[in-house]
Amino acid sequence: MTEKIAVLGAGSWGSTLASVLIENGHDVTLYTNVEKQAAELNEKHTNEQYMPGFKYSEKLRATTDLAEAVADADEVLFVVPTSVTRVVAKQLKEVLAKLNRRPLVIHASKGLEIGTHKRISQILQEELTDRYCSGIVVLSGPSHAEEVARHDITLITAASADIKAAEKVQDMFTNDYLRIYTNDDIVGVETGAAFKNVIAIGAGILHGLGYGDDAKAALMTRGLAEVARLGMAFGASPLTFMGLSGVGDLIVTCTSVHSRNWRCGEQLGQGKPLDQVIEDMGMVIEGINTAKAAYDLSRDEHIEMPITKAIYNVLYNNADIKEEIGGLMTRDSKSEVIGKRK
Numbered sequence: 001m002t003e004k005i006a007v008l009g010a011g012s013w014g015s016t017l018a019s020v021l022i023e024n025g026h027d028v029t030l031y032t033n034v035e036k037q038a039a040e041l042n043e044k045h046t047n048e049q050y051m052p053g054f055k056y057s058e059k060l061r062a063t064t065d066l067a068e069a070v071a072d073a074d075e076v077l078f079v080v081p082t083s084v085t086r087v088v089a090k091q092l093k094e095v096l097a098k099l100n101r102r103p104l105v106i107h108a109s110k111g112l113e114i115g116t117h118k119r120i121s122q123i124l125q126e127e128l129t130d131r132y133c134s135g136i137v138v139l140s141g142p143s144h145a146e147e148v149a150r151h152d153i154t155l156i157t158a159a160s161a162d163i164k165a166a167e168k169v170q171d172m173f174t175n176d177y178l179r180i181y182t183n184d185d186i187v188g189v190e191t192g193a194a195f196k197n198v199i200a201i202g203a204g205i206l207h208g209l210g211y212g213d214d215a216k217a218a219l220m221t222r223g224l225a226e227v228a229r230l231g232m233a234f235g236a237s238p239l240t241f242m243g244l245s246g247v248g249d250l251i252v253t254c255t256s257v258h259s260r261n262w263r264c265g266e267q268l269g270q271g272k273p274l275d276q277v278i279e280d281m282g283m284v285i286e287g288i289n290t291a292k293a294a295y296d297l298s299r300d301e302h303i304e305m306p307i308t309k310a311i312y313n314v315l316y317n318n319a320d321i322k323e324e325i326g327g328l329m330t331r332d333s334k335s336e337v338i339g340k341r342k
């Protein structure tokens with residue numbers, strides 16, 4: 001069935017997902033807050049800043065008018081950076097109130113909000129409430145826009161407390177190169193998605209410093225133990241972290257040259273100052289904010305997350321990277337077990 005979908009956020013991922021939905025026969029309007037970008041998408045069918053060299057379907061319409069984008073949308077897909085999710089949700093709420101609409105809300109962003117430490121579905125639920133949103137589905141997993149755009153094989157997860165809604169999203173996105181699995185563990189999926197970006201900065205740092213594969217495997221594995229500990233404290237299933245949105249996304253983000261988080265870490269390891277890394281990237285590096293949110297959360301909730309703390313110290317306290325690595329290596333010896341088994 002053809003769905004009418006408003007995609008909010010025309011960066012690399014938002015524009016790529018819009019493109020997938022068009023290829024799948026849906027009717028898509030892409031919302032951006034940048035006039036020049038909307039004009040480029042509509043007139044040249046390109047998005048050079050975010051997807052250089054990629055040509056979009058002529059069926060893709062872009063607009064800077066949020067009301068126009070969501071006017072008759074059955075679904076609204078959020079793909080803006082986590083830091084602006086709340087502000088865009090507030091704008092959407094105003095528009096939906098006037099239109100008297102209650103769409104299914106999907107999001108494909110990955111992060112935790114600074115200050116509140118909230119997951120994205122929590123922000124959307126708080127702002128939109130059941131009145132302006134008929135359900136929330138999270139789309140997450142190992143997926144770089146650059147690879148999906150060229151139809152490389154990609155497998156991701158659609159997670160929701162409402163499994164029928166997750167199945168609907170599964171149908172909307174499935175095609176011969178994109179396979180979607182459903183999951184009802186929204187806490188686990190969003191926590192894994194947010195946190196892998198922090199660990200990817202760490203993996204990039206190790207690479208930039210010249211460490212080998214053993215060190216990177218160690219970081220990824222013990223990073224996964226930390227996120228499982230954090231997620232389980234909020235009700236996530238530990239098994240979710242073994243899935244696409246957990247270890248799957250951790251692997252791709254910690255090893256892919258496409259990853260902005262990994263590249264950020266690599267440049268930090270090579271000695272480039274953080275401000276310069278952010279400026280040169282020109283795209284969102286979610287792990288920077290999430291490192292702070294995750295560190296604050298772990299401190300407030302007394303959850304042991306030493307790797308997160310080390311990465312937070314490097315990003316926010318100008319800590320010496322080698323000293324932080326030394327600190328991790330000289331912690332008290334302990335058991336590998338992360339939880340009790342029956």
Ligand SMILES: NC(=O)C1=CN([C@@H]2O[C@H](COP(=O)(O)OP(=O)(O)OC[C@H]3O[C@@H](n4cnc5c(N)ncnc54)[C@H](O)[C@@H]3O)[C@@H](O)[C@H]2O)C=CC1
Pocket residue numbers: 008009010011012013014015031032033034050079080081082084087088108109110111143144145146282283284286
């Ligand atoms: N790029 C990728 O391959 C993937 C990205 N993601 C996630 O998707 C989210 C978005 O990432 P990207 O598209 O890569 O980011 P990006 O940096 O490529 O683009 C961000 C977009 O958001 C727009 N934006 C910023 N503030 C806005 C506002 N107030 N209203 C409307 N639009 C606004 C910007 O104009 C820009 O077009 C992030 O949470 C990221 O972790 C998830 C999977 C894959």
Ligand SMILES: O=C(CO)COP(=O)(O)O
Pocket residue numbers: 110141142143144197200249252253258259260261262284285286
């Ligand atoms: O989420 C992603 C891959 O699954 C994209 O990661 P980066 O934001 O690090 O590029």
